[in-house]
Amino acid sequence: MNVIDLMVDGFKRVYSGTGKLTKHILLFLITGIVSISSVYVQTVAETMEKTKELGSLNGLLVCLLITLIIGVYMxxxxxxxxxxxFNNEKEYSLPEINIKPFxxxxxxxxxxxxxxxxxxAAIGIAFAFLVSHSFLIVLCIFLILAVLFICAFIQFIYIAYAKNFNKKGLYNIVLPFGYVKHTFSDFVLLGLLFIPVYSAAMTPSFIVGLMMGLTGVKNVSAAMYAGGILGGYLxxxxxxxxxxxxxxxxxEKIEPNM
Structure with missing residues (x-):
């Protein structure tokens, strides 16, 4: 399995299909709203930390609520x-913008x-083992890292659910171990590939902030909002x-072995 080809095909699927322009404009607006709310919350939190004053909570609570609602939608x-x-017969995967995601x-x-x-629970048990067996600190740290690594494969639980929107059999706690067995190399390679891809996606937002600074925009918040909106969408x-x-x-790797 070539993970680079998968990624390229993924971008094609995101930017293909009927109504793609309208969908992406709406997605840009949705991610822009949540980015503005997140930056506002961050700005208010930093101001409160500096001034040691609580200030008005109305705007903060509204932004937190907006962030939560849009987070659920996304x-x-x-x-x-x-x-x-899952349907490779269609050339696109982008859903319609409606209430169905809720x-x-x-x-x-x-x-x-x-x-x-x-x-x-798994992380708690690992830390409890670390506290009670401090003389085996290296082994305990390895155990914690192993737990965190296996947790990354829980994403396949949600992929399995998304196939038919069926939760049956997906509460089995040993499932991620099977996923590790069948997908380890592809998953790790994909993760390594997406590190520079994600960094590249965030680069335009950094450039926007830099350009605003070079053109004389001294309002740091404005640059944060502009960069945050673009970065949120990408x-x-x-x-x-x-x-x-x-x-x-x-x-390719899990379904044939189920």
């Missing part, structure tokens, strides 16, 4: 995109909660491509 949209990516997210929420609890696109690649790995 999570559901990722799952819908993953669902569409429904998909809340349907998957029990699965997310259970696996989050599994992760916290990082979301890269995230979609990442999920497309995971779907293809799941289809």
């Amino acid at each position: 999570g559901g949209y990722n799952l819908l995109f993953s669902h569409n990516s 429904k998909v997210f809340f349907d998957a929420l029990p699965l997310m909660i259970v696996w989050t609890l599994y992760v916290f 990082s979301f696109v890269v995230q979609l491509v990442w999920y497309y690649c995971l779907v293809q790995i799941y289809k």
